[in-house]
Amino acid sequence: GKRYARKTRDGAIGTAFGFSLAPLLARSTEIEQFAAKAEADRLELQRLRERLTLCRRDIAKLIDVVVEGELPGDWAAVQEHFRTLVQSIPRAPGIDDLTPLVEALEILREQVANRLQTRVKRQELSGNPDQTERHIQESKPESIIELEPRSGNEPSKRQPIGPVGEANRIFPLGLVLKACPEIVNYGPDGTVRSWRDLMIAAVTVRSMLGVYPSAYQEACAVMGTENAAAAMACILERAGHINSAGGYLRDLTAKAKQGRFSLGPMLMALLRANGFDVRSAS
Template identity: 40%
Template sequence: MQTHISTTPFGRRAVSLGMIASQVAAKSVPQGATVDKWKVFYSIRDARELLGATDRSLTLLNALLSFHLEPTLSADGDLIVWPSNEALTARANGMPPTTLRRHLAVLVDCGLIIRRDSPNGKRFARKGRGGEIEQAYGFDLSPIVARAEEFQDLAEAVRDEKKAFHVAKERLTLLRRDIVKLIDAGIEENVPGNWAGVLRTYQAIVGRLPRSAPRQTVDDICTDLHGLYTEIREVLESFAKTQNPDANESHNGRHIQNSNPDPLRESESGLGNKEEAGGTAVEPDNLRSLPKRELPLGIVLDACPAVQDLAQGGAIRHWRDFLAAAELARPFLGISPSAWREAREAMGDQHAAITIAAILQRSDQINNAGGYLRSLTDRARDGKFSTWPMIMALVRAKLDATKPPKDGRGSGPSGNADGGSDLQVSPALLKTLKDPKFR
């Protein structure tokens, strides 16, 4: 007696063209085709995003494959399994019934299984007198055999894409590290060039990188960074050749030994001491009577408004923003990374940043910012430097600039006819400024 094989689902579930396509693909299985069910499952797992499958649906597929007792799936064998919902729930780690039905539908929509529903929707197998299975109603696994090569190709494509993405991120990390260190080398070695502009260009390129970037975006940014890296490298190599035109000293027989291991530091320190001797250093040696509390951020910004031009977004709201602006001001002032590092170690990050902001504010009066910073760092190590007098001097200078002329004629900088000032200073700050130790 011939038995009809069902091709439509039971109940209200409708037939889609995708289901029909899966059934057609299942019929095209070559005779004698055999695949390892777990190897195909691993390929499906790796390519699940391309197939539209989910992790929960793959848990169900794993459970369905476990009901097929043989380790292989053969086109000549019986590929229909008929577990009950209770049995599936047990092998799917207790998945709720509603979730179970939803993800079974996902497997059908992805073309991984085919429903072979009985007239009443039950799953069972009818056996003959000899115990052989004559008719089974449940889930057909034949699409897994028919599409085994397709799943393998998709999985390899996904693995190749992941590898390419990993290589692109490695390249991005190396380029970012090389560019930053080459810029620092150019500044520290006094190589001629607009290093502040180069740093801004680098930050503009990196700023286009989102938190979760696709591989194409990473490749585009790597291309731009490699171009910038090539330009910086050529400048440094050209400067190195001009500084050492004859790298092989054995040609002329001379041997020049530099007894100073850090000439940049010596030159900076020397110039810094000269500036300090000229009256640019206003810090007293006796710091015992200075306030012990930290400088308020508002007073620092009022005394050093120039640093706000380097802030991201044009505003400084927190000390974190202030430190970031100081990091940008360092190469702008031509301060070497080693001088900045020593200042942070001696003063602390916050006071070192305040010092940078004060130097930036008085950049027209300081010829060598790096040497001046090293001089202040040495004073800080000896406990003879505080940022309070430096900031108070800038605030006092700002107040003095707004005072009317002594003869009473004309108007002050604020534009008021009576020479008044628009600058508002709190009484506490005025009291502090009148303290003799800040004069």
């Protein structure tokens, strides 16, 4: 406790008062719990704001792809729903405000991405019935034409045109997913079980990040379809540090043509960043 006294002119105590921190000490555990909850709420609100920002950005970019590609469908309704959700965000939202909004936006993002994937696959498989049946029966990826519109100038074979060897080594899918876990969210049904799933996810990410189809097709021709998909996964993992995903991919492709780029070091760096022991990776 602490006591204060005010004396009169003759030295006598005229006024005395004081206070004690003992009641606060008695409630210290309760106060610590309140403080911990306040900090947890602050972090949760920050996390929700980040998820909200990412969802808004992703959906806006996906809708831009739809508009630019003039894809058929009731996309006006999607845009209106997106606009309604965004307009319902309060000026100073709390956790209770953001939680349902973020969930609704994430559902919308998944729906738009799935519809785009379906359109891409239908567009590629709608030409020849025999070819369509063959594509459906084959489970392994054979060509980038299954995933991206052809320009008519791509090499007819899947063999990369760049230098062979380490530059075009195909790394295990499990290693790629450990290094680039973010790509899994864009696979069919939110998962990646095969190289084909990864390639489908890479097409979605390519559209979302604004990478032109021609840039991705060239990367597939030079690196191989698996490595091009893995490269897109790496770019997504470092999207916050890359100004232009398309320019970055073209630069990697140009280096791969000259034999100056290998996917290995990039994957190893991301593995280390994610806390994996790269000495056991192969």
